[in-house]
Amino acid sequence: LSHLTLIDTTLREGEQFQTADFTSSDKRRIAEMLVGFGVNYLEVTNPAASERSFKDAEKLVSHLPRTKIAAHIRCHPEDVRIALDSGVGALHMVMAVSPILRSVSHGKGITEVIRTAEECAKLARSRAPGIELRYSNEDAFRCGREDLAKVYGSLAQSGLFDRFGLADTTGVASPMDVQQMVQWVREETGKAIEWHGHNDTGCADANAGTAALSGASHVNCSVLGIGERNGIASLESMIAFLYTRSPDHIRQHYHLDQLQDITRFVADCVGVEIPFSHPIMGKAAFSHKAGIHLKAVLQDPGSYEAIVPEEFGLERHLNLAHRLTGWNAIRVRSEALGLSLSVEQLKQATFEIKRLSDEQEIEVSDVDDILMNLDRINK
Ligand code: HCA
Ligand code: CU
Numbered sequence: 001l002s003h004l005t006l007i008d009t010t011l012r013e014g015e016q017f018q019t020a021d022f023t024s025s026d027k028r029r030i031a032e033m034l035v036g037f038g039v040n041y042l043e044v045t046n047p048a049a050s051e052r053s054f055k056d057a058e059k060l061v062s063h064l065p066r067t068k069i070a071a072h073i074r075c076h077p078e079d080v081r082i083a084l085d086s087g088v089g090a091l092h093m094v095m096a097v098s099p100i101l102r103s104v105s106h107g108k109g110i111t112e113v114i115r116t117a118e119e120c121a122k123l124a125r126s127r128a129p130g131i132e133l134r135y136s137n138e139d140a141f142r143c144g145r146e147d148l149a150k151v152y153g154s155l156a157q158s159g160l161f162d163r164f165g166l167a168d169t170t171g172v173a174s175p176m177d178v179q180q181m182v183q184w185v186r187e188e189t190g191k192a193i194e195w196h197g198h199n200d201t202g203c204a205d206a207n208a209g210t211a212a213l214s215g216a217s218h219v220n221c222s223v224l225g226i227g228e229r230n231g232i233a234s235l236e237s238m239i240a241f242l243y244t245r246s247p248d249h250i251r252q253h254y255h256l257d258q259l260q261d262i263t264r265f266v267a268d269c270v271g272v273e274i275p276f277s278h279p280i281m282g283k284a285a286f287s288h289k290a291g292i293h294l295k296a297v298l299q300d301p302g303s304y305e306a307i308v309p310e311e312f313g314l315e316r317h318l319n320l321a322h323r324l325t326g327w328n329a330i331r332v333r334s335e336a337l338g339l340s341l342s343v344e345q346l347k348q349a350t351f352e353i354k355r356l357s358d359e360q361e362i363e364v365s366d367v368d369d370i371l372m373n374l375d376r377i378n379k
Pocket of ligand 1: 093136137138166169
């Protein structure tokens with residue numbers, strides 16, 4: 001997966017998250033952190049959306065000259081002009097093809113969609129010949145295949161676009177749908193594909209990974225997956241996914257120990273907790289509990305961990321104080337306390353810990369008390 005480019009859209013899709021209200025300095029900080037981490041492609045809100053959106057885009061472009069900054073725009077000549085004025089290096093154009101969005105959003109037929117997208121691309125090319133151009137039809141999974149083939153086919157023939165976006169706007173696609181769709185549009189157009197998928201059925205992360213494995217060259221993600229409704233694929237999950245497939249490549253390209261700062265900063269900005277189940281960053285991501293797991297992880301963490309927490313500046317947690325605990329873990333605790341209990345005593349301690357936790361909620365201090373009591377008997 002070393003061919004894959006992650007496009008972070010925290011500053012576009014993420015700005016559409018319910019509680020996101022980024023200040024100009026938040027945006028700058030988020031962009032700097034992402035770039036420092038190793039993301040070199042950022043998508044920003046349509047500069048035509050508001051005056052500040054324009055200024056923020058302009059400032060990011062001059063502040064981060066080595067980062068590709070794309071403006072997300074509608075297929076409107078005015079949006080193209082304003083975006084070009086902001087100095088961005090890429091235009092991510094969208095125009096819906098699905099019948100429902102065509103009727104509620106622009107009311108155009110298929111031929112008109114094609115004509116409008118071409119006109120906007122020509123306008124952009126005439127004013128900025130080298131600019132990167134992407135066209136995405138929103139809502140690809142609720143379009144007729146014939147309509148999709150017509151739109152992508154004609155736009156591919158026009159030679160105006162560098163790549164095509166495929167969006168699962170309402171999060172209805174399964175990973176198998178994604179695989180078929182990515183492969184089909186690639187074959188149909190011979191163009192590079194960018195993936196963008198929502199999380200309405202909880203498939204956003206899996207779908208983004210599947211798109212990458214199916215040949216998409218670019219994948220959209222945002223910090224914490226923030227976006228419209230419950231969002232899109234998260235940066236953290238994409239990093240986890242890529243890490244488990246090409247660890248060396250990922251270590252070379254990203255400063256993994258900086259991921260936690262970005263995630264925390266964005267969580268604070270938008271006022272949410274990091275979900276316990278979040279890849280890498282969730283509170284439970286490196287937490288081990290059952291005796292069998294504890295025993296194995298104490299010998300070799302790789303036994304039950306696909307990802308090494310230390311590489312991300314994080315720690316694993318071994319939970320000892322509960323009825324599923326095991327004597328191997330209790331032995332390690334006893335050693336950490338500087339005690340020297342026999343195997344027999346450790347097993348007895350484990351038995352007592354289990355019995356006590358059947359009766360009440362216990363903590364590590366209860367484990368320690370049991371161990372120290374046994375140690376006292378030895379003296
Ligand atoms: C939206 C648009 C979009 C665009 C995706 C893309 C979507 O509804 O806000 O540019 O490919 O999900 O369709 O985010
Ligand atoms: Cu979206």
